[in-house]
Amino acid sequence: MHFVTGYNCPIAPSSHTSFAGYREPFAKPRGWLAWGLLGVLLSPLVVGAAAFAFSLFGFDEVNGKGTVDGVAQILSLDFPSFASLFGVTAVLAPILEETVFRGFLLTSLTKFMPTWAAVIASSVAFGLAHLSTRDLPQLVVLGTLLGFIYVRSRNLLSPMLIHGVWNGTVLTILFLLVQSGVDLKELFSAGCGTSTRSAADLFPVVTPTDRLCNMRSRRPKPISDRQSGQAKRRRSDDAEARPTKRQKKPRPALRGVKGKPLWACSSVVDRQAAFALEKILEAHRTKRRGVSLKSLTLGSNIEAKKATFAVTTESIKYLQIIDAILDRSQILKECSQLARPSAVILVYELLFGEGVRAQGPAERHVLSCKDSLEAALSKELEAHGAEDVSELLPATEESRPRSVRVNTIKVTKEAAISRLQADFGSLEPDGLLDDVLILPSSCALHDHPWVKNGSLILQSKASCMPAQALSPEPGWTVLDCCAAPGNKTTHLAARLGNIGKVIAVDRDPVRFKRLKDNAKLAGATCIQCIQDDFLKLPLDTAQFSSVDAVLLDPSCSGSGTAHNQVDRLLSPTDEVDCGRLESLAAFQEKALRHAFKLPKLKRLVYSTCSSHSIEGEEVIEKVMPLANQLGFHLEGPFPSWHRRGHKQFPDGKLMVRADAKLDRTDGFFLALFSKTDLENGIG
Numbered sequence: 001m002h003f004v005t006g007y008n009c010p011i012a013p014s015s016h017t018s019f020a021g022y023r024e025p026f027a028k029p030r031g032w033l034a035w036g037l038l039g040v041l042l043s044p045l046v047v048g049a050a051a052f053a054f055s056l057f058g059f060d061e062v063n064g065k066g067t068v069d070g071v072a073q074i075l076s077l078d079f080p081s082f083a084s085l086f087g088v089t090a091v092l093a094p095i096l097e098e099t100v101f102r103g104f105l106l107t108s109l110t111k112f113m114p115t116w117a118a119v120i121a122s123s124v125a126f127g128l129a130h131l132s133t134r135d136l137p138q139l140v141v142l143g144t145l146l147g148f149i150y151v152r153s154r155n156l157l158s159p160m161l162i163h164g165v166w167n168g169t170v171l172t173i174l175f176l177l178v179q180s181g182v183d184l185k186e187l188f189s190a191g192c193g194t195s196t197r198s199a200a201d202l203f204p205v206v207t208p209t210d211r212l213c214n215m216r217s218r219r220p221k222p223i224s225d226r227q228s229g230q231a232k233r234r235r236s237d238d239a240e241a242r243p244t245k246r247q248k249k250p251r252p253a254l255r256g257v258k259g260k261p262l263w264a265c266s267s268v269v270d271r272q273a274a275f276a277l278e279k280i281l282e283a284h285r286t287k288r289r290g291v292s293l294k295s296l297t298l299g300s301n302i303e304a305k306k307a308t309f310a311v312t313t314e315s316i317k318y319l320q321i322i323d324a325i326l327d328r329s330q331i332l333k334e335c336s337q338l339a340r341p342s343a344v345i346l347v348y349e350l351l352f353g354e355g356v357r358a359q360g361p362a363e364r365h366v367l368s369c370k371d372s373l374e375a376a377l378s379k380e381l382e383a384h385g386a387e388d389v390s391e392l393l394p395a396t397e398e399s400r401p402r403s404v405r406v407n408t409i410k411v412t413k414e415a416a417i418s419r420l421q422a423d424f425g426s427l428e429p430d431g432l433l434d435d436v437l438i439l440p441s442s443c444a445l446h447d448h449p450w451v452k453n454g455s456l457i458l459q460s461k462a463s464c465m466p467a468q469a470l471s472p473e474p475g476w477t478v479l480d481c482c483a484a485p486g487n488k489t490t491h492l493a494a495r496l497g498n499i500g501k502v503i504a505v506d507r508d509p510v511r512f513k514r515l516k517d518n519a520k521l522a523g524a525t526c527i528q529c530i531q532d533d534f535l536k537l538p539l540d541t542a543q544f545s546s547v548d549a550v551l552l553d554p555s556c557s558g559s560g561t562a563h564n565q566v567d568r569l570l571s572p573t574d575e576v577d578c579g580r581l582e583s584l585a586a587f588q589e590k591a592l593r594h595a596f597k598l599p600k601l602k603r604l605v606y607s608t609c610s611s612h613s614i615e616g617e618e619v620i621e622k623v624m625p626l627a628n629q630l631g632f633h634l635e636g637p638f639p640s641w642h643r644r645g646h647k648q649f650p651d652g653k654l655m656v657r658a659d660a661k662l663d664r665t666d667g668f669f670l671a672l673f674s675k676t677d678l679e680n681g682i683g
């Protein structure tokens with residue numbers, strides 16, 4: 001019997017006598033089933049043994065997408081979808097791939113090489129065609145088994161049967177996992193070294209539908225139905241969420257108890273919030289710095305950013321009381337598969353948020369404990385003599401207006417005003433800063449198309465002060481000494497009209513990448529990025545002799561932006577780490593002294609988002625003698641701005657401050673040095 005013309009390639013006479021029989025893919029009608037069943041039995045053993053052997057050589061550490069990952073992205077509880085996916089992976093793919101790789105390729109290769117070599121070569125091609133480095137070794141082994149069975153049975157039905165049973169079994173296992181509440185996307189993104197990862201390695205779904213699945217997975221996933229008005233906002237947030245490039249999902253820590261995978265929240269927002277909460281609590285526990293609520297909830301890989309941010313911050317606000325409720329109700333003791341962060345989020349949703357729907361096992365468990373959770377809440381209120389839960393919440397600051405900087409390299413201020421007015425209704429230009437617009441706090445700007453294309457920059461009003469204070473002239477060369485992520489750098493470029501040069505320096509590789517990306521997004525072609533330690537730059541050499549102005553915005557305690565920091569919510573005390581402040585201040589002074597080495601320097605702005613004078617006025621006062629000696633004086637920028645440096649410092653009135661609470665922006669400090677024009681006697 002001949003198969004589809006074209007796949008049944010006529011084989012030219014060859015020196016390898018054993019191939020003649022493969023001209024007909026179903027040449028041997030009898031015995032194919034026995035070979036097929038033998039292959040079905042052998043395949044898990046052979047592939048499993050191979051996976052184990054490869055892991056001994058470290059192959060299991062290879063990263064990248066596995067063939068099951070794509071399937072995991074789209075597999076749902078919906079049976080018709082599963083049935084059609086089953087048809088593609090367990091029936092169509094085996095027929096097509098066995099026809100191509102065994103019926104055609106293997107057979108054709110036997111013309112040029114011994115049969116065993118053709119089996120291996122076709123298996124390598126089979127493995128490579130799946131475009132998965134991670135699964136390549138197992139795919140080649142599986143392909144070899146399929147080729148061997150084909151050679152022995154001389155009937156393409158045998159490898160088709162094995163291939164179909166393999167894919168069908170893997171898909172069914174995945175489906176059963178989904179049904180038992182396991183989130184496959186999280187399971188397979190859990191990183192190297194977990195048992196789930198090796199399970200995925202062991203069972204690659206062998207089908208080109210992976211690519212189809214990967215393509216489909218880039219579409220945003222619809223969020224669960226919710227009833228309230230806020231729920232509608234969330235749904236629209238999710239609908240807006242367009243995953244950028246490849247969606248990088250947050251990787252939750254899978255801490256299976258007794259080998260059981262943990263339940264994830266079913267809704268994207270709750271799942272992301274639980275992940276953010278886990279990371280924040282971990283960082284708080286270990287006193288690790290650099291974990292930001294914003295990047296965990298508003299980063300480019302996050303779907304429905306605003307809702308995720310809201311649920312995470314609200315849960316943190318309620319954390320103490322939710323912890324007490326969890327302990328009183330003991331609902332975590334009864335269930336080892338519900339991790340505490342997910343429980344916190346779901347209890348928040350159930351008791352204080354929008355409610356919980358019985359979508360998955362985590363939700364179902366929390367709902368089944370509703371009575372005991374409510375009883376625990378009542379007892380907690382009673383214990384504190386509180387009438388309402390609001391009496392137990394930490395005091396939080398009122399929400400601030402949003403400020404946005406118009407990137408004048410890309411759009412005019414007028415165009416930005418009319419666009420934002422059309423989108424949000426009310427807004428007002430800032431009275432002090434030329435290119436800053438102030439919008440109501442309710443405006444969701446993170447996903448705005450003009451923010452995404454770099455026409456608008458989300459930047460606090462205070463953080464826009466330094467570039468305007470420095471006011472470099474078009475054609476100048478400006479050195480931004482501690483530049484990343486580049487908010488002020490791109491602002492400088494805009495103030496230059498993109499004419500001249502901004503040399504942007506940062507030593508942190510991760511932040512440096514963001515600096516470069518932000519410069520590109522802003523269309524600021526006059527920015528030259530240098531990844532280096534600013535303190536090591538030879539500023540007194542010819543290389544920097546063209547620098548006219550400096551912006552020094554060094555690392556600081558960030559105490560002025562503490563209202564954005566979760567630490568405040570987690571332990572709302574005003575504890576100050578004096579040792580850290582002193583070492584930051586020492587670096588700031590050193591950096592400032594270093595900047596004054598520039599031979600042609602005319603203007604220098606020093607700024608920090610700190611409310612501590614040790615990082616502001618004190619640094620300036622210490623460097624003042626050197627500055628005076630070099631012919632610099634303090635200029636008082638923004639004379640109409642009321643908040644100046646602390647009064648106890650003689651030059652305080654020439655410095656600028658912003659107070660986080662009173663000025664409803666970041667707490668900030670700024671000082672401007674200007675070269676005294678000795679010739680004209682202007683000082």
Ligand SMILES: C[S@@+](CC[C@H](N)C(=O)[O-])C[C@H]1O[C@@H](n2cnc3c(N)ncnc32)[C@H](O)[C@@H]1O
Pocket residue numbers: 463481482483484485486487488489505506507508511532533534535553554555556
């Ligand atoms: C406050 S942030 C700068 C924020 C930036 N000006 C902006 O507006 O986007 C301080 C930066 O200084 C960088 N930094 C700290 N020490 C440095 C050094 N010795 N050399 C260069 N960069 C440094 C940090 O990596 C960090 O990105």
